[in-house]
Amino acid sequence: MSAATLRSLFTGVRNIGRTLSRADRIYQSPKRSFYLYSPEPFHPIPDKEPKWTTAEDAVEVVTSGMTIYVHGCAATPNVLLEALCKHGIESRIRNVELNHIHTEGPAIYNEPEYDGIFRSNSMFIGGNCRKAVADGRGDFVPIFLSEIPLLFRRKIYNVDVALIQVSPPDNHGFCTLGPSVDCTRAAVQNAKYIIAQVNPNMPRTFGDGVIHMSHCDVMVQVNEPLPELHITPMTEEENKIGALIAENLVQDGATLQMGIGSIPDCVLAKLKDHRDLGVHSEMFSDGIIDLVECGAITNARKVIQTGKIVGGFALGTNRLYRFMNNNPMVVMNDIAMVNNTAIICQNPKVTAINSCIEVDLTGQVVSDSIGTRMYSGVGGQIDFIRGAALGLDGQGKPILAMPSTTKRGDSKIVTTLREGAGVVTTRAHVHYVVTEYGIAYLFGKNLRQRAYELIRIAHPDHREALETAAFERLRVMPCP
Structure with a gap:
């Protein structure tokens, strides 16, 4: 025509x-x-x-x-x-x-x-x-x-x-x-x-x-300031979780995905001594800037869009928006591409760091609701948990992290999920669960082994009750 x-x-x-x-x-x-x-x-x-x-x-x-x-x-x-x-x-x-x-x-x-x-x-x-x-x-x-x-x-x-x-x-x-x-x-x-x-x-x-x-x-x-994500001070528990993940699970050359929340930011704050980190993440915030400026994030070893920070959306302070403006190092892509498991798994040492609300002793993970009350959504957690687990180099690390207790002191590691709670990440998807008390590796573990690993990283005040409840549920004592 x-x-x-x-x-x-x-x-x-x-x-x-x-x-x-x-x-x-x-x-x-x-x-x-x-x-x-x-x-x-x-x-x-x-x-x-x-x-x-x-x-x-x-x-x-x-x-x-x-x-x-x-x-x-x-x-x-x-x-x-x-x-x-x-x-x-x-x-x-x-x-x-x-x-x-x-x-x-x-x-x-x-x-x-x-x-x-x-x-x-x-x-x-x-x-x-x-x-x-x-x-x-x-x-x-x-x-x-x-x-x-x-x-x-x-x-x-x-x-x-x-x-x-x-x-x-x-x-x-x-x-x-x-x-x-x-x-x-x-x-x-x-x-x-x-x-x-x-x-x-x-x-x-x-x-x-x-x-x-x-x-x-x-x-x-219009001429309106963009919404900003107000950064709250890190708690002692979050600092410990961030250090555990950064020191034990994030390797040099890893490709990072950070879910929303303070715990991923705590991890980033502990990574300044790492080298050749990459970012391929559904979202990111201010935490990446310091790592770019100190040379920790280079994206040099990535397979997908080498040298580029790849994301779907970003939410942070004006410092982040200024960093993104006309910056060819930052590429914002269609989420169907960013969160495509077949694309994610091609990057090296994919390390997916996500938060959650509750985990039961078999490894079922609740991330979108508190009981029957809807809180957030499914989001990209499974997209990246699977992408990391299926990493072509065999070095991916799917990580779920949370404080061991709620603000009221209730255990976030529970015998059975609250009534109405929605499972976002199934027990078959889970690999690493992290609290301030340690790292539980569940992949390949049976139910009594999983219960043992999760009780070990629960808050000490709740471990005895969890062990008793686990025996009642599984008819066997949790053991390694």
Whole structure:
């Protein structure tokens, strides 16, 4: 098809659009390219430019019954969300579904007064959604992080409008999804209408998150600071766990994955004397910066994107966002690639460090709920636990870490899981479990051996009770 024919086609689409309502115009948008792993599918669309407008005008396209995708983590478009909530009340729209992973900000659409107008559908629950899910005003989808893009690519979720946040266009009209490419790339590729919040504070990142402005239907200029992850002081228990993992399980040349939470950060803080570490992780935070600056992280031995820090999303302080900005060492990719087990296992000495909530004496791991109360999500824990376990060099280390007790003093190593607790990592997946009292290696162990190893790293105040309960459950004494 010639360029002239294409221009004629798009001109016709625009002329038709002038006679339609805003909602109808969504379905007249030019189709976008779709290449699953291509680094840059978002080529310029000839003769198409976004309309620059206010947030209030931009969200007027949203009508009752629509399915919306919301960019998450540090890229949460809170100005657009605030305007959307105002529009929902004033226009009396109903039954609009908001799909997202963990978002940052107030998430006022989850407040009781928006019940019936908006319904949040979390694929990973953040703190701003837990109450809505617990009260029945929000939903949760159990799903591996690596498979979320399939919801959009297989049209299981048909996105009417995507609300995203991007870095400003460069001289060629290209923006980026900044610190949060994850599943947003797939959602944007399959959305019928795209509203972009353009923010100069968004870091310009390399990788799969580049998008030409012509793919956006509307752009809104804002100047808002990005959400920051407030770093809390490390506890004595977390420091001990970090030291145990760093000194015993992380080798020079290892490829690291860090789940969310303070324990992975504690591990990173203890790795400054290591050499040639690499990063291939669903997410990362400020902890990697010092390791790059001291020469511990070089990515030199990685097989996949050698020399690059590979991630799907990042959440940290402004120091992290400045570090990421225009940094060719950092590559933010589609989460279907980052969390692909077949890709993860090719890197050397894959060391996956994840947190959990509760572990029973057979090795079942709870990571997404506290009893029946949903707390977070499945995320990428299994993606990387399997990737490390299946490492082609045979030196991968799947690690699950947690303090031995809750803040109330209850043991996190339990005889049986709490009623309603969800198993994210099965007993067959578990290799290493770490508390401040030591490292339990469960792979290849039978149930009485597992019970012995886990009781050994439980808090001393609970070991006798656990041993008694283990005998009652297994009908045999735990032993090595």
